[in-house]
Amino acid sequence: MNKIRVRFAPSPTGVLHIGSVRTALFNWLFARHNDGKFLLRIEDTDKLRSTEENTRSIFEILRWLEIDWDEEPVIQSGNIERHKAVAEELVTKGKAYYCYCSPEELAAKKEEALKAGKSYKYDGKCRGCSEKIAGTNPVIRLKAENEGKTTVNDMVQGEVTIDNSQMDDLVLLRSDETPTYMLSVVVDDHDMGVTHVIRGDDHLTNTFRQIQIYRACNWDVPKFGHIPLIYGPDGTKLSKRHGAASAQDYKMLGYLPEAISNYLLRLGWSHGDDEIITRKQAIDWFDFDNVGRSPSRFDMAKLQNLNAHYMRERDNRSLLDYLRPFLHSELSAEQERCILAGMDSLKERAKTILELVDAAQVYVGAPQTYDDACLKYATPQHMKLLDEVVTIVNSVQSLDEQDLCNRVKELAKDHGIKLVEIAQAIRGALCGHLVSPSVFEIMAILGREKTLERLNAYIRHYQK
RNA sequence: GUCUCCUUCGUCUAGGGGUCUAGGACACCGCCCUUUCACGGCGACAACACGGGUUCAAAUCCCGUAGGAGACGCCA
Numbered sequence: 001m002n003k004i005r006v007r008f009a010p011s012p013t014g015v016l017h018i019g020s021v022r023t024a025l026f027n028w029l030f031a032r033h034n035d036g037k038f039l040l041r042i043e044d045t046d047k048l049r050s051t052e053e054n055t056r057s058i059f060e061i062l063r064w065l066e067i068d069w070d071e072e073p074v075i076q077s078g079n080i081e082r083h084k085a086v087a088e089e090l091v092t093k094g095k096a097y098y099c100y101c102s103p104e105e106l107a108a109k110k111e112e113a114l115k116a117g118k119s120y121k122y123d124g125k126c127r128g129c130s131e132k133i134a135g136t137n138p139v140i141r142l143k144a145e146n147e148g149k150t151t152v153n154d155m156v157q158g159e160v161t162i163d164n165s166q167m168d169d170l171v172l173l174r175s176d177e178t179p180t181y182m183l184s185v186v187v188d189d190h191d192m193g194v195t196h197v198i199r200g201d202d203h204l205t206n207t208f209r210q211i212q213i214y215r216a217c218n219w220d221v222p223k224f225g226h227i228p229l230i231y232g233p234d235g236t237k238l239s240k241r242h243g244a245a246s247a248q249d250y251k252m253l254g255y256l257p258e259a260i261s262n263y264l265l266r267l268g269w270s271h272g273d274d275e276i277i278t279r280k281q282a283i284d285w286f287d288f289d290n291v292g293r294s295p296s297r298f299d300m301a302k303l304q305n306l307n308a309h310y311m312r313e314r315d316n317r318s319l320l321d322y323l324r325p326f327l328h329s330e331l332s333a334e335q336e337r338c339i340l341a342g343m344d345s346l347k348e349r350a351k352t353i354l355e356l357v358d359a360a361q362v363y364v365g366a367p368q369t370y371d372d373a374c375l376k377y378a379t380p381q382h383m384k385l386l387d388e389v390v391t392i393v394n395s396v397q398s399l400d401e402q403d404l405c406n407r408v409k410e411l412a413k414d415h416g417i418k419l420v421e422i423a424q425a426i427r428g429a430l431c432g433h434l435v436s437p438s439v440f441e442i443m444a445i446l447g448r449e450k451t452l453e454r455l456n457a458y459i460r461h462y463q464k
Numbered sequence: 465g466u467c468u469c470c471u472u473c474g475u476c477u478a479g480g481g482g483u484c485u486a487g488g489a490c491a492c493c494g495c496c497c498u499u500u501c502a503c504g505g506c507g508a509c510a511a512c513a514c515g516g517g518u519u520c521a522a523a524u525c526c527c528g529u530a531g532g533a534g535a536c537g538c539c540a
Contacts, residue, residue, distance in 0.1 A: 009540095010540095011539090011540050013539090013540075043540065045539095045540080046539060046540060049539085049540090099538095103538070106537095106538095110537095114465075118465075118466075119465065119466035119467075119536070120466090120536080121466095121536085139538055157468090157469065157470095160468070160469075161468095162467070162468070163467080166466080166467055166468095166536090168536080170537095171537080171538050173538085174538040175538060176538080178538085180537090180538065180539090180540090181539070181540045182540095184540090185540090200534095201469075201470095201533085201534065201535095202533095202534055202535070203534095203535085204468065204469070204534070204535075205467075205468060205469090205534075205535040205536070206535075208468095226469090228469090228470075228533090228534095229533080229534075231532095231533080233474095233475080235532070235533080236533085237533085237534090263476095266476065266477080266489090267476065267477095268476085268477095269477095270476085270477055270478070272478065272488085273477090273478065273487075273488045273489075274488090274489095275476095275477095275488080275489050275490085276489095292470095292476095292477080293469075293470065294469090294470050294471065294533095295469095295470070295532085295533065295534090296475085296476065296477090297475060297476080298475095298476095299474095299475045299476065299490070299491080301475080301490060301491050302475070302476065302489080302490045302491080303490095304490090305489085305490055305491085306490090308502095308503095312503085345502090348502060348503050349501060349502045349503080350502090351502095359501095405499085408499085409499090412499090418499085419499050420498095420499050420500070421499090422499080423499030423500070424499070424500060426499085427499080427500065427501095433500095434500055434501080435500060435501045435502085436500070436501070437500095437501085437502085438499070438500090439499065439500085440499085
């Protein structure tokens with residue numbers, strides 16, 4: 001029995017689109033589920049737009065998402081001679097031919113066809129040319145079958161049939177003797193022993209062209225699975241202008257890889273009512289029967305929700321390591337101690353690492369400014385209360401969250417006011433704004449010295 | 465324009481002829497918890513695109529219509 005072999009074949013002409021990441025994930029899950037191989041191929045034949053840096057970032061982001069590959073990645077540009085040889089062989093076998101039509105000539109015909117309201121298709125003028133005339137630069141075109149119909153049994157889309165009269169004599173080899181994408185994919189997929197081609201929906205119609213190449217070469221045609229594209233909230237293809245479209249973008253926005261994976265998996269695939277799905281479950285459950293055929297829209301709010309979930313699930317130490325690169329400076333041992341101590345409460349309030357970074361500022365340093373909202377808790381009466389809080393902080397033996405809470409509650413009671421009045425004033429002093437974990441927890445973590453500094457600074461600031 | 469695909473709550477989806485007065489999740493709204501914000505708990509709102517068939521019975525099958533998307537390169 002032949003083992004399943006799938007591949008992910010990005011072109012390094014930019015960063016990885018989030019839709020490509022999903023394609024990679026589906027390929028990977030399919031391979032792992034079936035105990036097959038997941039291969040990588042870098043389609044760098046567009047030399048002008050492909051860069052080393054993009055290739056590196058693709059590897060990096062896949063590793064980050066824990067999508068590992070099984071064999072040495074294939075670099076497509078290394079196979080150009082092979083592609084060329086295949087094209088020439090097809091000419092000798094009478095399956096392809098040299099075409100001497102100039103681009104201008106073709107453009108004119110195309111325009112004419114368009115004007116007449118007809119769809120353009122190469123007219124096959126050079127179909128008889130099996131010889132290469134010395135000193136010329138013809139392209140090689142495939143002699144497409146245009147009788148009958150071709151049906152693909154797609155793993156996602158089901159049976160798709162096209163009339164072969166639609167088929168075009170596509171270019172296999174350009175006039176500069178470089179292979180076209182159509183030729184390269186087919187040859188490489190064949191040479192790599194790819195059994196299942198899983199890719200974006202946008203390739204569905206290309207599939208029929210590629211099948212023709214497989215047939216001309218007399219090669220086994222792999223199975224195909226075309227997964228629907230991901231759209232933005234407005235229903236058009238997700239792109240940069242929707243805010244973030246690449247995996248890198250989401251990484252920088254502070255999303256965890258496991259959240260992105262989980263979200264992408266559920267976008268277009270389902271397993272009953274399950275929403276939170278571990279890697280292991282994903283591998284166990286993944287199959288193409290449950291991949292939807294309709295395109296889906298990217299929903300940032302749901303991603304955030306999942307991210308919040310996975311942040312709460314992460315242990316505090318790993319979260320601390322995670323937020324380091326987002327910080328402006330190195331953390332001191334003391335700052336680390338505080339953040340770690342307060343992490344349980346911090347992570348519960350953050351949906352992204354970026355938000356966690358903001359929330360952690362309480363433990364990085366004293367507030368530089370105070371939000372206007374603090375004004376509400378900066379009246380002379382509040383200052384008097386804070387003076388008493390200072391007294392409490394000075395008088396207790398050590399700062400304990402529960403103990404502080406009890407004492408301040410007592411204080412509120414004595415003054416006949418609600419706890420919130422004092423708590424918010426303290427919060428303003430500690431954080432510079434009015435949203436944070438428990439102020440008593442913060443005081444206990446910060447310790448007496450820093451707590452007093454911040455309380456006094458606040459009092460001084462508003463007493464002027 | 466031609467070809468191909470798609471169409472269940474705002475969004476992601478469950479559903480594969482009767483168990484659907486259509487289930488879950490996110491978002492939104494309300495309540496509870498509460499020192500703020502979150503978390504958590506409870507609840508509300510909310511969908512089978514439309515029109516024809518087939519059938520005792522259709523969200524589920526068939527055919528149209530409309531809308532959306534993708535492909536039509538010597539880009540990948």
